Amino acid sequence: DSGVTQTPKHLITATGQRVTLRCSPRSGDLSVYWYQQSLDQGLQFLIQYYNGEERAKGNILERFSAQQFPDLHSELNLSSLELGDSALYFCASSEDVIDSPLHFGNGTRLTVT
Amino acid sequence: DQQVKQNSPSLSVQEGRISILNCDYTNSMFDYFLWYKKYPAEGPTFLISISSIKDKNEDGRFTVFLNKSAKHLSLHIVPSQPGDSAVYFCAASAPTSGTYKYIFGTGTRLKVLA
Numbered sequence: 001d002s003g004v005t006q007t008p009k010h011l012i013t014a015t016g017q018r019v020t021l022r023c024s025p026r027s028g029d030l031s032v033y034w035y036q037q038s039l040d041q042g043l044q045f046l047i048q049y050y051n052g053e054e055r056a057k058g059n060i061l062e063r064f065s066a067q068q069f070p071d072l073h074s075e076l077n078l079s080s081l082e083l084g085d086s087a088l089y090f091c092a093s094s095e096d097v098i099d100s101p102l103h104f105g106n107g108t109r110l111t112v113t
Numbered sequence: 114d115q116q117v118k119q120n121s122p123s124l125s126v127q128e129g130r131i132s133i134l135n136c137d138y139t140n141s142m143f144d145y146f147l148w149y150k151k152y153p154a155e156g157p158t159f160l161i162s163i164s165s166i167k168d169k170n171e172d173g174r175f176t177v178f179l180n181k182s183a184k185h186l187s188l189h190i191v192p193s194q195p196g197d198s199a200v201y202f203c204a205a206s207a208p209t210s211g212t213y214k215y216i217f218g219t220g221t222r223l224k225v226l227a
């Protein structure tokens with residue numbers, strides 16, 4: 001158990017809809033990262049938050065947004081969903097110090113129909 | 114631009130033999146390298162890492178080697194066990210804008226045959 005919790009495990013929704021994915025980091029970790037994995041592809045970095053503030057952006061679409069709350073949990077919002085957004089979405093947390101690994105949750109599988 | 118590459122999508126190895134998984138990177142700013150193992154329906158699990166000041170790090174059956182001049186790292190698993198069958202991702206990290214950026218390869222599916 002990595003200590004990172006993601007909910008829900010599965011989401012099935014229709015095109016055009018909006019969904020929210022939730023992540024609770026490991027106790028003590030201030031940094032949260034979101035990654036997308038599509039169809040056995042690699043892990044594509046979307047966005048990172050540190051202690052409530054956005055720190056880095058990757059290949060995140062404008063239809064997607066995220067935030068980190070004072071209790072350090074994070075939410076990834078996906079709107080105007082398209083079929084191509086179907087993927088596994090992983091959250092990871094870290095201590096954000098030198099030579100610290102990321103610890104991943106078990107992901108949310110999003111299916112857009 | 115794929116900064117971290119795993120050129121072998123799959124690898125099959127006999128139980129008890131050595132598994133060698135390879136990873137190449139292009140960005141010389143990367144200074145910390147990691148390997149993750151991923152089972153179906155689970156998130157990637159951190160396995161082992163190495164800092165750029167070292168060229169080898171061992172943890173039980175797992176050893177990671179780093180060749181900075183070749184921008185290459187490898188993961189050796191000895192002896193391989195059927196439970197090692199999983200997808201392995203290498204990742205590289207670089208400090209950037211006050212934080213750390215982690216870039217992942219596309220993964221190598223390892224199958225250990227009993």
